[in-house]
Amino acid sequence: MIKVVLAEDMHMVRGALVALLNLEPDIQIVAEVGAGRDILPAVLLHEPHVAVLDIDLPGMDGLAAAAEVHAKQPACRTLILTGLGRPGNLRRALEAQVSGFILKDAPPSQLADAIRRVAAGERVIDPQLALDAWAARDNPLTARETEVLRMAADGAEAPDIAARLYLTVGTVRNYLTTVVTKLGARNRVDAIRIAREQGWL
Secondary structure (H helix, E strand, C coil): CEEEEEECCCHHHHHHHHHHHHCCCCEEEEEEECCHHHHHHHHHHHCCCEEEEECCCCCCCHHHHHHHHHHHCCCCEEEEEECCCCHHHHHHHHHCCCCEEEECCCCHHHHHHHHHHHHCCCCEECHHHHHHHHHCCCCCCCHHHHHHHHHHHCCCCHHHHHHHHCCCHHHHHHHHHHHHHHHCCCCHHHHHHHHHHHCCC
């Protein structure tokens, strides 16, 4: 029996996924959670074979949670579900050591098959996403620039970002100016849009 922890913040979608997967004779949902911060505690408690994680979760996203699971419970393999097939997200997923990455609109049988394959030690990636990622341009931003832009995207102002990252306000503004220039954006809002569309945030 393949034990699965499922993370999805939309109650109706989560309920439907649980119902569908529980119909499979060899898959058992041992826990379901609705927020990123609840994933690792559920994994540590239930010791599942696979954690199926929505990429967009409140608080901590599925990719950050996957990296945490990989670090603290490496025997649990992770499968990311996403509604948006952004190439940058796939690259981030691979960096987070996820074992699978498939679209939410895939047929239920494909999800069950992906869980089985991931549990067996395979890596499962939607073929179209893999092709898109291959063709996509690399993220030109450094890790620090990405971090600053992500915080700005979450609504933080330069003084808040500076305080949280132990930087000066001027340094933060310089980072944001550099980001806008590198992305060929009109302004900070446009830079956030571009980075999100590419899956870099």
